[in-house]
Amino acid sequence: MTRRVSIVVPALNEAAGIAATLGALAPWRAAGHEVIVVDGGSTDATVPLAAAWADRVLAAPRGRARQMNAGAAAARHGVLLFLHADTRLPPGALDAIERALQRGAAWGRFDVRIDGRSRGLAVVAALMNLRSRASGIATGDQAIFVRRDAFDAAGGFPDQPLMEDVELSRRLKRSAGRPACLRDRVVTSGRRWDERGMWRTIWLMWTLRWRYWRGTPAEVLARAYR
Template identity: 65%
Template sequence: MRLSVIVPVLNEASGIAATLGALAPARAAGDEVLVVDGGSHDGTPELAAPLADRVLVAEPGRARQMNAGAVAARGDVLWFVHGDTRVPPEAPEIVRGALLSGRAWGRFDVAIAGRARTLRVIAWCMNRRSCLTGIATGDQALFVRRRAFEAVGGFPDQPLMEDIALSRSLRRRFGWPACPHGPVVTSGRRWEQGGVWRTILLMWRLRLRYWLGADPETLARLYRQVRERP
């Protein structure tokens, strides 16, 4: 069971070496690591090249980048790891064990690195919500058998909530995800730069509107407008 780790990036120069360094054990075991760049201008591809098997270029947009990586991947399992997320050394074997138990897909618990203590509460809520709903977010390093990913058509081509949409399709078709505790560690910069509570309220608002049927393009514009405000 060979893993293809797909890492979508856009201007991740400050942390890409740590992300890919944490995946070195997977490469040493024969798995592949694909970095898919969406148009970085900070040198991310150059920094990633020595630490990955291939660096690809795709149209910007996380869903498009991850789908492009999936097309190029050679493994039996597709494992999507964000560019600011670090996985524990034992993570590849955790993925294999989870899928060999009969599940078609899964995700990790997540911890959020940062100064604010509130980030621990956010991570706990994310993990708990995911367990109760069977829905994974991209920060949780989603993994899926290739045949299951292809059966549901991959990530929908939308600028926001692509992880939720894929999770819903996988849950409907293949059942609930495996939920190993891990955890993987993701950066808390998004919350800290935008203000922790402000970002929490924004994400709750966007998710509620998405569940009520709002167009992802509209939600993406709202997300950018709010994040760009001083």
Template identity: 65%
Template sequence: MSPAHDATRPSLAIIVPALNEAAGIAACLEALQPLRRRGVELIVVDGGSRDATPRLAAPLASRVISSPAGRARQMNAGAERATAARLVFLHADTRLPDDADRRIAAALDGGRAWGRFDIRLSGRHPMLAIIAAAMNRRSRLTGIATGDQALFMTRGAFDAVGGFPDQPLMEDIEMSRRLKRRSPPACLRASVTSSGRRWVRHGVWRTILLMWRLRWHYWRGASPARLAEAYRDVR
């Protein structure tokens, strides 16, 4: 019997890649417990943390697994262990809406192969709301989503495109490109809330210009490995 029709399987798996997230992993997973109590599978994929991330995550997750470091590799490892027919990939500093499971089911049962949420950036800087609005609008216009927007998809769509590409940066952009060939994304108006700390810590305008520059070079065919080096050098 297929996962979609097997009543013993969870209908949704939340996959959280983590690396040295001890400061926030418990809060992330605590926020997901109502979904877990409704039968959602919660998988944390640790990429070799040197802190207490796995220990703190263990009592709050369906399972904690290990994987080589790298967000794409970790997300693929989590998907491989998941048993659900629908998958959502969540950054450790991002919070899903309380009814995320129902919204995802409605979108995917409505014929879309994949989708994402709108995003809201937490923090007091006045530019954060503008950045989030621009991200949401750009995503609707292009059909491309970022990992901060909590990509979700059917198991069939994930398998059909071969999972996330094994690259150190822009894996979310490339995944969106591949999924677009199967269907347009479901762009949900409901928002996830993601931390605005990296935008503020590195300077809002500096970070905006950096991301524009990296995406421009990626669209022009630059190597993700070289772009990842540039990203690390200026952080």
């Protein structure tokens, strides 16, 4: 029998696209899975829009890690899927997750495709997927899924303002092994690439990752990211 999944969506001022993201999850809800939106203090219409499409809309202190941990704490099912508010799951995502879990994986992520105006985003996405597959480190854009027991054993997301996905991946690798790297592709928004410029964003993200690997505190990196 297919395991039930709790989809946790952290959100902050996502009124422009939250209904489309959550509307695409309606078949999941109809099949008995749940969708939990965790709002970090939106000042737009995110909350009322999400309420029409989610099983629950929670409020939590701002910050993806805190919001996702709050959603995980409220989740009813044994598999957690963390989905960014600007990301769409591929067709067959549920079956792909179930197959990975049946093969013994405790956690995993999808390949990603970036939808944006900037040229070269297909190459950026391909490099992200290759890096993740080689390192066993997943990013939030790749829709991380994990068994609830493995998530709890790893201590959940660390309470930090940036690189929470990288740190969770490290914890899960130590406690539960390498991730299942699914080739099915989620589609995520390229808005940050379009707004900042592709090459500037690539340089920024690689620099931040290198500094984090060298031990720079996440709080310092978050200020540089902003």
